[in-house]
Amino acid sequence: MNVVIVGLGNLGSAVATVLARNGHQVMAWEFNQAVVDELNQQHSNSAYLPAVAMPKTIAATSDSQQLPLAGADALIITLPSRFIEQTLAGLTLPAGLPIVNMSKGMNPENGETVCQTLQRLFPNNTLAQLSGPSIANEFVAGVITAFVAASSCHSLQQSLAQLFNNDSLSVQFSTDIVGVELGGIFKNCYALGLGIVGQHAVAGLNFSGAFLTLALQEMRSLAVAMGAQASTFDGLACIGDLIATALSDNSHNRKMGQLLAQGLSLAQIEQQLGVLAEGYKTLATMLPLAQQHGVTLPLAQLINELIEGRLSLDNFCKGFNALLKSPC
Numbered sequence: 424m425n426v427v428i429v430g431l432g433n434l435g436s437a438v439a440t441v442l443a444r445n446g447h448q449v450m451a452w453e454f455n456q457a458v459v460d461e462l463n464q465q466h467s468n469s470a471y472l473p474a475v476a477m478p479k480t481i482a483a484t485s486d487s488q489q490l491p492l493a494g495a496d497a498l499i500i501t502l503p504s505r506f507i508e509q510t511l512a513g514l515t516l517p518a519g520l521p522i523v524n525m526s527k528g529m530n531p532e533n534g535e536t537v538c539q540t541l542q543r544l545f546p547n548n549t550l551a552q553l554s555g556p557s558i559a560n561e562f563v564a565g566v567i568t569a570f571v572a573a574s575s576c577h578s579l580q581q582s583l584a585q586l587f588n589n590d591s592l593s594v595q596f597s598t599d600i601v602g603v604e605l606g607g608i609f610k611n612c613y614a615l616g617l618g619i620v621g622q623h624a625v626a627g628l629n630f631s632g633a634f635l636t637l638a639l640q641e642m643r644s645l646a647v648a649m650g651a652q653a654s655t656f657d658g659l660a661c662i663g664d665l666i667a668t669a670l671s672d673n674s675h676n677r678k679m680g681q682l683l684a685q686g687l688s689l690a691q692i693e694q695q696l697g698v699l700a701e702g703y704k705t706l707a708t709m710l711p712l713a714q715q716h717g718v719t720l721p722l723a724q725l726i727n728e729l730i731e732g733r734l735s736l737d738n739f740c741k742g743f744n745a746l747l748k749s750p751c
């Protein structure tokens with residue numbers, strides 16, 4: 424199959440690699456010309472996917488007009504959410520080209536999820552959200568990984584299975600695009616929070632178990648109020664992704680939390696990570712959204728107060744302990 428990937432950061436480079444290894448034709452767009460040149464000449468991306476030999480068949484360009492959209496079977500979006508609208512707004516897509524979003528974020532200005540933005544920009548194209556516990560550094564290294572392809576279009580789900588399935592990668596199907604996308608978006612805030620408090624003496628695995636349980640309850644209650652199916656939260660795209668992201672040392676959100684706990688400023692973190700992890704902006708967007716929907720998110724509120732410096736780590740832990748005393 425022929426695939427166009429937009430964004431060669433950590434995720435996009437890993438997706439390009441596994442699809443090319445599966446024998447598919449991959450052409451990628453990337454903003455940074457140095458990354459494009461390194462990929463085309465040395466078949467690597469030392470900034471975002473160090474120590475991985477990328478297949479020589481992957482080609483990259485920084486000129487979106489060069490993308491072979493007319494002959495593509497899917498357009499896969501792997502950019503951080505904040506760059507998606509500005510990058511895609513100038514593109515004219517063939518009417519039948521399916522769009523697959525793998526980004527997990529929201530627009531802080533209007534509260535739109537990436538799928539909602541894509542639907543607004545390209546109302547005539549079929550859409551899928553491809554999500555699940557899928558840390559790029561792991562699945563590119565052959566760690567067994569299951570994705571969820573959420574779409575109302577069964578043939579697009581099947582195309583995604585055909586693209587990704589191999590000895591270590593599997594694609595499951597869902598029709599709950601809202602739930603699958605919101606699970607992947609909301610879990611970033613809690614992974615960021617656990618990254619901050621995870622170093623505290625009181626934060627052992629008992630703490631993490633309780634933290635993730637409360638996190639899942641909050642994610643589910645807001646997502647259901649926004650139209651998701653509750654049962655989606657028992658699956659890969661929600662509880663699965665929450666566990667993987669919150670506990671993985673490869674997670675950008677967990678890492679950002681750890682750096683905040685070490686006292687680094689946002690500018691220093693941006694310099695170290697390249698781009699701020701999605702959970703940071705999502706948290707500020709999620710709390711007013713919850714208010715609009717009449718849902719309370721006490722754990723997310725505590726994380727937000729901790730990040731904004733209105734709560735010490737000790738007082739966060741006292742507040743968290745108090746939440747555990749409330750009836751479920």
Ligand SMILES: NC(=O)C1=CN([C@@H]2O[C@H](COP(=O)(O)OP(=O)(O)OC[C@H]3O[C@@H](n4cnc5c(N)ncnc54)[C@H](OP(=O)(O)O)[C@@H]3O)[C@@H](O)[C@H]2O)C=CC1
Nearest residue numbers: 431432433434454455502503504506526527557558559698
């Ligand atoms: N990494 C992962 O394991 C997974 C990530 N995701 C999601 O995928 C999305 C991307 O994450 P990830 O790959 O980790 O991000 P990275 O931080 O690895 O990559 C950031 C990318 O954004 C590019 N960029 C910077 N500025 C601009 C700009 N102005 N316009 C366009 N591109 C720009 C960077 O290019 P430059 O070289 O210039 O810095 C780089 O390619 C996120 O939404 C994340 O939640 C989902 C599943 C797994």
Ligand SMILES: O=C(CO)COP(=O)(O)O
Nearest residue numbers: 555556557558674675676
């Ligand atoms: O969503 C992810 C894995 O499923 C990756 O999360 P991070 O952006 O925290 O690395």
